[in-house]
Amino acid sequence: MSLDDAYANAEHIVGSAAYPPRWADAAAAFRKSLGARAQIGASYGPSKRQVFDFFHPEGVARGTVVFVHGGYWKAFDASSFSHLAAGALAKxxxxxxxxYDLCPEASIAQIGGQIAAALNEIAGRTQGPIALTGHSAGGQLVARVMDPLLLAAxxxxxxxxxxxxxxVADLEPLLQTSMNEILGLDEAAAVAESPVNMSPPHGVDVTVWxxxxxxxxxxxxxxxFSRAWxxxxxxxxxxxxxxxxxxxADPDSEMIATLLAIK
Known part of the structure; x- marks a missing residue:
């Protein structure tokens, strides 16, 4: 049985086609508004997509938020989501x-390794606490990267x-979707890359939205995922x-308060 419709988001959202261009326009305007506080395309690996954008707050940073975009590991890049930095920057x-590289050129396991490499590079340029957030496939990646075999202690x-x-914290259902022709998962990879099968990281506050x-x-x-962790x-x-x-993007939102552990 195919689970294509179960994981089809755009087909069930009114006006879904307008979101990606709206994100891209808002992101471009946001980067322009920051001027020199936006560092674009810092390299963390050998391919053209292994880069990160870094946005500096006014004054000394209290810490660093890392946002990992979604797109089922096969679409988008960070440039469509710059405006989502506004909430944390304001704080x-x-x-x-x-x-990161996309499937099928890279496997989901390789993408996880790239996010770990990006975090290592980002951490080497910053001080203080780190908060991770990601959406959809990015939500899987920010959890998966906490594996001690991936990320430096x-x-x-x-x-x-x-x-x-x-x-998407359990990848096994994706084996029953046509997108797996691009993702290239087999049973072993789906189990290994699923955060629901990981031990939760010690001493880290985790929330699922x-x-x-x-x-x-x-x-x-x-x-x-909430139950598992x-x-x-x-x-x-x-x-x-x-x-x-x-x-x-809203500095006064509950999501930002949770991400930055603001009481």
Whole structure:
């Protein structure tokens, strides 16, 4: 049985086609507004996509937020999401947004290794605590990267918060979708790359966010991940898979308060 419709987001969101160009326009305007405070395309690896954008707050940063974009590991790059740095920047945090190679040129396991390399590079340029957040596939990546076999211990020990937004935390259902022709997962890889099968990182506060209007499969994914990691679960009313990330741009949102552990 195909699970294509279960994981099809755009087909079930009114006006879904308008979101990607809207994100890209908002992101470009945001980068322009920052001027020299926006460092674009810092390299962390050998390919053209292994780069990150770094946004500096005014004054000395209180810490660094790292946002990892989604797109089912096969679409988008960081340049469409720059505007989501606004919330953390306003609170005095630096924000880094890595891009990464996409499937099928890279496997999901290789992408996880790239995010680890990006974090190592970002951590080497910064001081203080690190907060990780990611959306959809990015929600899987910010959890998966906490594997001690991927991330250097000194970097892992600086991570204090993880906010995983609408994550695909169990990859086994994707074996029953046509997108797996691009993702290239087999049973062993799906099990290995699923955060639900990992031990939760010690000493890190983890929260899972999902929109109440998302596909049932995403609600199940969020609930399963929350149970597996003992993480707090936020189910946001009147919110779907595409607008669930918007509170990252709002310095007064509950999502930002959670990400930055603001009491």
């Amino acid at each position: 005095g945090w630096a924000v880094a947004m890595p891009s 000194d970097v892992r020990n600086r991570v204090e918060q993880i906010v995983s937004i609408s994550p 999902v929109g109440a209007d998302e596909r049932p499969a995403f609600l199940e994914q969020a609930e399963g 003992g993480a707090k679960l936020f189910v946001v009313e009147d919110t779907h898979h595409f607008d669930i990330i918007e509170p990252l």
